[in-house]
Amino acid sequence: MAELLLLADILWVWSKPIGVGIYDFDFRSFFPCRQPWQRSPEVTAVGRCGAFEEYRVEYEALLSEGIRLIHTPEQHDKASEFGQWYPLLEGSTPQSKVYAETPTGEAVAESFQFPVFVKGSRQTSRHQKSLSIANSPSEFDYIMVRYASDPILSWQSVVVRDFVRLRPVEGNSQGKVDSSFEFRTFWWRNQFVGGGRYWWEGRTYQWSANERSEALRLAESTAKLIDVPFLVIDLAMTVDGNWIVIECNDGQESGYAGVSPIALWQNILEIERS
Ligand SMILES: Nc1ncnc2c1ncn2[C@@H]1O[C@H](COP(=O)(O)OP(=O)(O)O)[C@@H](O)[C@H]1O
Ligand SMILES: [Mg+2]
Structure with missing residues (x-):
C-alpha cells in the first residue's frame, strides 16, 4: 500500500515498498515523518513507489486525489525515454540510434561497426549479456528473435549503440554484462x-x-541539459580514462545502487529547506 508521508515537515513522498532491497527505503526509520490529517488541497510529492507502467495514467490518477508527482509526464519522459534524452547528450554518450521498427543486422551494419550494444528504449533485460552485445549482423538478427519473445524487451523500441570499451572492475558474472567502473549519481x-x-x-x-570531480563535472552539465527536478545519471569510465554518460532515468524510479539513501534524502531536504 502506498502512503503519503511528509518528511521533516518539508518534503512530501508518495511511498510504497516494492520488495526490492536496493529500491525500498524505510523513511520512517530515518526521518521524522508525519501524515497530516489536514493538508492543502494539492501537494507536490516525490514518487517512490516503483517503476511506473504508464506514468501519465498514474500521474492523472494521483492528481485527482490531490497528489501532484514531482515530474510532469513530459519531464518523466525527458528523463527516462532514450529517444528524448539522447539527442540532448550527443557527444557525451555512445553514438546511438533508436529504431521504431526492428532493424535487420544488415541495416544496423550500414550505420554501425560491430560489435554493437543493443537494448530497449527504456532498459535491457536484466543486464543479460547475450541480449545486449551483438558481434555480427547475424548475431544481431538472432538477438532480435529473442527480443520478440522477451517480456521486458518486446514492447520497447530497439536502441543500438556504439559498443564502448569500459574500464573493467571485475570479470563477468552469470551471463550479465561485465561490470565496469560505473557510478550512479542523483x-x-x-x-x-x-x-x-x-x-x-x-x-x-x-x-x-x-x-x-571530473565525473561530476560531466554529470552536472548533463543534468542542466535535461533539467528536470529529480534526475539520475549513470556514468562510466572508458578504458582510455574518459567519462561518458551511460544513461539517464527518473530519480523516482531508480534504485539507490551504491548511493546512501540516508545521505541522499538529507541532501534533498537541505536544498528544500533553503
Ligand atoms: N554502449 C555501450 N558500450 C558498452 N557497454 C555498455 C554500453 N551501454 C551500456 N553498457 C553496459 O551495459 C550496462 C547496462 O546498460 P544500461 O544502458 O545501463 O541498461 P539498463 O537500462 O538495463 O540498466 C551498463 O551499465 C554498462 O556497463
Ligand atoms: Mg543501467
Whole structure:
C-alpha cells in the first residue's frame, strides 16, 4: 500500500515498498515523518513507489486525489525515454540510434561497426549479456528473435549503440554484462545530492577525488541539459580514462545502487529547506 508521508515537515513522498532491497527505503526509520490529517488541497510529492507502467495514467490518477508527482509526464519522459534524452547528450554518450521498427543486422551494419550494444528504449533485460552485445549482423538478427519473445524487451523500441570499451572492475558474472567502473549519481533541481557505485553487488571500487570531480563535472552539465527536478545519471569510465554518460532515468524510479539513501534524502531536504 502506498502512503503519503511528509518528511521533516518539508518534503512530501508518495511511498510504497516494492520488495526490492536496493529500491525500498524505510523513511520512517530515518526521518521524522508525519501524515497530516489536514493538508492543502494539492501537494507536490516525490514518487517512490516503483517503476511506473504508464506514468501519465498514474500521474492523472494521483492528481485527482490531490497528489501532484514531482515530474510532469513530459519531464518523466525527458528523463527516462532514450529517444528524448539522447539527442540532448550527443557527444557525451555512445553514438546511438533508436529504431521504431526492428532493424535487420544488415541495416544496423550500414550505420554501425560491430560489435554493437543493443537494448530497449527504456532498459535491457536484466543486464543479460547475450541480449545486449551483438558481434555480427547475424548475431544481431538472432538477438532480435529473442527480443520478440522477451517480456521486458518486446514492447520497447530497439536502441543500438556504439559498443564502448569500459574500464573493467571485475570479470563477468552469470551471463550479465561485465561490470565496469560505473557510478550512479542523483540530481535534485540540478544539484548533486548523491553518488555511488553502480555495480553495488560485486567487488567494491571507488573513484579518486580527481576522478569523482571530473565525473561530476560531466554529470552536472548533463543534468542542466535535461533539467528536470529529480534526475539520475549513470556514468562510466572508458578504458582510455574518459567519462561518458551511460544513461539517464527518473530519480523516482531508480534504485539507490551504491548511493546512501540516508545521505541522499538529507541532501534533498537541505536544498528544500533553503
Ligand atoms: N554502449 C555501450 N558500450 C558498452 N557497454 C555498455 C554500453 N551501454 C551500456 N553498457 C553496459 O551495459 C550496462 C547496462 O546498460 P544500461 O544502458 O545501463 O541498461 P539498463 O537500462 O538495463 O540498466 C551498463 O551499465 C554498462 O556497463
Ligand atoms: Mg543501467
